[in-house]
Structures are given as structure tokens and as C-alpha cells.
Amino acid sequence: EAGVAQSPRYKIIEKRQSVAFWCNPISGHATLYWYQQILGQGPKLLIQFQNNGVVDDSQLPKDRFSAERLKGVDSTLKIQPAKLEDSAVYLCASSLFSRYEQYFGPGTRLTVT
Amino acid sequence: AQKITQTQPGMFVQEKEAVTLDCTYDTSDPSYGLFWYKQPSSGEMIFLIYQGSYDQQNATEGRYSLNFQKARKSANLVISASQLGDSAMYFCAMRGSSNDYKLSFGAGTTVTVRA
Numbered sequence: 111e112a113g114v115a116q117s118p119r120y121k122i123i124e125k126r127q128s129v130a131f132w133c134n135p136i137s138g139h140a141t142l143y144w145y146q147q148i149l150g151q152g153p154k155l156l157i158q159f160q161n162n163g164v165v166d167d168s169q170l171p172k173d174r175f176s177a178e179r180l181k182g183v184d185s186t187l188k189i190q191p192a193k194l195e196d197s198a199v200y201l202c203a204s205s206l207f208s209r210y211e212q213y214f215g216p217g218t219r220l221t222v223t
Numbered sequence: 224a225q226k227i228t229q230t231q232p233g234m235f236v237q238e239k240e241a242v243t244l245d246c247t248y249d250t251s252d253p254s255y256g257l258f259w260y261k262q263p264s265s266g267e268m269i270f271l272i273y274q275g276s277y278d279q280q281n282a283t284e285g286r287y288s289l290n291f292q293k294a295r296k297s298a299n300l301v302i303s304a305s306q307l308g309d310s311a312m313y314f315c316a317m318r319g320s321s322n323d324y325k326l327s328f329g330a331g332t333t334v335t336v337r338a
Contacts, residue, residue: 152330153268155325166323203268212326216266
């Protein structure tokens with residue numbers, strides 16, 4: 111069974127630029143999560159999807175971050191415009207349903223200069 | 224609210240020895256789950272072990288065991304017979320019913336295994 115795929119693995123941008131990350135969850139997993147992990151900290155949930163609907167986006171900075179999961183499969187996370195403090199690893203995870211085990215992708219390491 | 228505390232920022236262990244990683248938690252949920260994840264330098268989070276709050280026995284998975292002490296609200300991870308490949312960041316996480324089963328992570332502990 112293929113795992114959670116993410117791309118790109120690394121991205122370097124200047125502040126005020128925009129960037130997008132892509133996630134392909136494990137086939138059949140209804141729940142998809144985006145986490146932000148700042149260096150030296152544990153992951154923090156940004157947004158949770160159930161199929162193509164948003165379950166929780168309470169910690170998503172909506173003035174600059176947006177996410178979508180069209181057709182309930184792949185998802186994209188966008189930052190526009192980026193700030194220096196957005197430098198982090200962005201992890202995507204999926205689970206069969208919200209109460210089940212979460213499987214994580216390799217993450218995208220973003221550096222904002 | 225849920226809170227996970229990992230007080231050990233970094234630990235060194237000799238190859239083939241055992242190491243214990245501390246994790247304490249705070250929750251008002253009567254039912255919750257505790258997880259340990261490993262994050263190597265490659266970045267992905269690898270699930271290691273799970274303990275349910277109502278499980279009677281401590282969880283074990285190969286060389287990993289979870290020392291669950293419910294009254295003390297602790298869920299320490301024990302890695303036996305450490306290997307060089309165990310060098311990584313380890314995160315304790317909790318999931319409860321009060322926040323729709325979202326995972327809350329601790330700050331992590333870096334483990335370095337010495338040859």
C-alpha cells in the first residue's frame with residue numbers, strides 16, 4: 111500500500127511570495143490533515159478535512175493560508191504572502207476516518223528568506 | 224484542553240542499551256489515546272505504539288514498550304536494545320474525545336545512539 115505523498119520536499123522562497131504544497135493521501139482515507147511543524151516543536155494542526163469538507167480550521171491563519179481538497183482526494187495548501195515565521199515543515203497526514211490511526215507523509219520543508 | 228509535556232530535550236544512549244523517554248499528559252477526557260511517533264532526519268512521522276486509556280495492559284511493539292501509569296498521567300516510552308537507526312526525534316501525542324480526536328503533540332525528545 112502506497113503511503114502519503116507530498117511535494118515538493120523542499121522549497122525556498124522570499125517573503126511576500128506565494129507557495130503551494132500538494133498532498134496525496136493513502137487511497138480510501140477519508141480524513142486528511144495538514145500540520146505545521148516549526149523547528150524544535152511538535153506538529154500543530156492547521157486544518158482537517160473529512161472527504162472534501164473542512165472539519166477544523168481553527169488554527170489556520172486564514173488571512174494568508176488557504177487549503178482545499180477538491181473531489182475528496184488530493185489536497186493543496188497555499189501560503190500567500192509568505193512571512194519569515196512561516197518557515198517550517200508542513201506535514202500532511204491521512205486516516206481512514208478521524209478516529210483511526212494517522213499516517214504521515216515525508217513533509218515539505220519551507221524556508222522563507 | 225489537552226496538554227502533553229516532554230521534559231527531556233535530548234538524550235544519549237549507548238548502542239544495545241535501553242532508554243526511557245518521559246511523557247506526561249493532562250486531560251479531562253475519560254477516554255483518550257496516547258501515541259508515540261518517531262521522526263528521523265528525513266522528516267516523516269513514523270507511528271511506533273499506541274495505548275488506550277482503558278487498556279489493562281501496557282502496550283508493546285517489538286523493541287518498544289509503553290509504561291502507562293494512569294494515576295500519574297504518564298506514558299513513558301521504553302526502547303530496548305538501542306540501535307544506531309533509533310537516532311531520531313520522538314514525539315508523544317494524545318487524542319481525546321473532547322477535541323474531536325485531534326492529535327496534540329509534545330515538544331519532542333531527541334535521541335542519539337552512540338556506537
